[in-house]
Amino acid sequence: MKEAAGRIFSIASDHAPVPGCTVSREIADTGGNTVTYFSLAASTDISAEIFPYYKFLLVVNSISF
Secondary structure, eight states: OOOHHHHHHHHHHTTTTOOEEEEEEEEESSOOOOOEEEEEEEOOOTTTTSSSSSSOOOOOOOOOO
C-alpha cells in the first residue's frame, strides 16, 4: 500500500484534479492486481491506450453544490 497505513486519506483533498488534466496514483500492486485512483478534471478521461486492460471503475463525484 502506497498510502500511509492507519491514516484516513481524501482523494478529493489530497489529490485534487488539475484543470485540463487527469491525476492518477497507484496505491497498491499485488502482482497483477493494481489499484489506482484517478482525479479527473472537467472534459478529461482515462486513456484506453495507457490502461489497456479490464477495469472495475467506481465513480464518486465530490463536487459540492
